[in-house]
Amino acid sequence: MLNTDGKTAMHVKAGSKLVFQLHYTPNGTQQQDRSFVGFKFADPEKVEFEARSTQVINTFFAIPPGAEDYKVSASGTFERDTLVTNFTPHMHTRGKSFRYEVTYPDDTKEILLDVPTYDFNWQTTYQLKEPKLIPKGSKLVCTAHWDNSENNLSNPDPTKTVSWGEQTWEEMMIGFYVEVHPKGQAPARPSGGRPQLDPETAFASFDANGDGTLTKDEVPSQIGRHFDLADLNKDGGVSKEELTLVFKLLSPQRGEGKNKDKD
Numbered sequence: 001m002l003n004t005d006g007k008t009a010m011h012v013k014a015g016s017k018l019v020f021q022l023h024y025t026p027n028g029t030q031q032q033d034r035s036f037v038g039f040k041f042a043d044p045e046k047v048e049f050e051a052r053s054t055q056v057i058n059t060f061f062a063i064p065p066g067a068e069d070y071k072v073s074a075s076g077t078f079e080r081d082t083l084v085t086n087f088t089p090h091m092h093t094r095g096k097s098f099r100y101e102v103t104y105p106d107d108t109k110e111i112l113l114d115v116p117t118y119d120f121n122w123q124t125t126y127q128l129k130e131p132k133l134i135p136k137g138s139k140l141v142c143t144a145h146w147d148n149s150e151n152n153l154s155n156p157d158p159t160k161t162v163s164w165g166e167q168t169w170e171e172m173m174i175g176f177y178v179e180v181h182p183k184g185q186a187p188a189r190p191s192g193g194r195p196q197l198d199p200e201t202a203f204a205s206f207d208a209n210g211d212g213t214l215t216k217d218e219v220p221s222q223i224g225r226h227f228d229l230a231d232l233n234k235d236g237g238v239s240k241e242e243l244t245l246v247f248k249l250l251s252p253q254r255g256e257g258k259n260k261d262k263d
Contacts, residue, residue, distance in 0.1 A: 008049040008085075008180055009042035023166050049180045051085065054190035056142050056175045060202045060247075062220055063094065063162040063171060068149040072173055072205070075141040078192035083131040087113045088176035092168055093120045093154040094146040100175060105137040120154065120168075131180060134192055142175030161208070163220035199244040206243075213237035 012018075022035060058074035089098035095118040103109050113126055134140070150158045156169040164172060179192055206218050215237055216227050230238045230246035238246075 006042050006046050008051050009047045010051045010053075011186070023168070025167060048183055049083075050183055050186045051178050051180045052186060052190060053176060053178050054192070055177065056140055058142075058144075058173045059164040060205075060220060061163060061171075061173065062206050062208070062218070063146050063148045064208065065159050065161055066149050068147055068151065069096065070146045070148060071143065072146075073141055073143045073201070074173060074175060075139055076192065078134050078136055078138045078140065080136045080187065080191045082134045082136075082192045083180045084112075084128070084134055084192070085131050085178045085180055086125050086127045088123070088125045089113075089115055089118065089142070089144070090123065090172055090174040090176060091118060091120065091144055091146065092171045093156060094148050094152060094162060094171055095120055096145040096147040096152075098145075098175070099143045100177070101141050101143070102134060103139040103141065105135060138192075140175075140192060142173075144173045146171065199247040200240065202247070203240045203243050213239060214243065 020035070020037065056074040056076045058072055061072045063070045087100050089100075091098065098113075098115045098118050100112040100114075101109060102112055112132065115124075115126075146162070148155060148158055148160075148162055152158070160169075162169075162171050164170065166172075179190065181187070181191075203214070206214050206220075208218050219227065219238070227238065230242045232242050232245070
């Protein structure tokens, strides 16, 4: 969602395809689709700023059964000065709280948005009263907490380990936000919040029995598909060093140096 007075708009190039991802779950009976979408078009002559929705994201987590306050973070560093206008945290039914925090280049910190009681039924976009300037080199950190215990009345099954997935009984961890740039000056890729994967934190999350080695049934499916690749010594387990390597292979930042934007 983008609140605007007509001076800020998202640029959709001619010939672009709009893809709408709807996570339908069969319930055994025929249903009617009530989904809809609306657009507000801006006069190109009046537009002064170009907006773009982007995110920090963590898809590598495993929430243990019964965990009442399980914590996962996602972070990225801004590559240039960037104006941010709103935030949209996203989790599923086990979501408990979500926070956006920035660490500036001088190491001072500021909470940009704190949602202490997250509710999956309200996919809320929080619009800033005034755009926030995030200086180049600042680090954006999103922190999510989940309640996978029986005390969470929305919990589909507190006995299950929960990882990333598109179904409601699975979970997601995405910190959406909208950045804006002067018209004609938007970089080719999002300037802030470049996702950074932390293999050490992920390893501690996945290693349920704490034996220092991951087995295939301990890791989420998106890593499980690469398990044999990560198991370099073919001993049937993955060490922290081996997980670090597979994270590098899966990282969206690999190969970017060849096409790095110039300021």
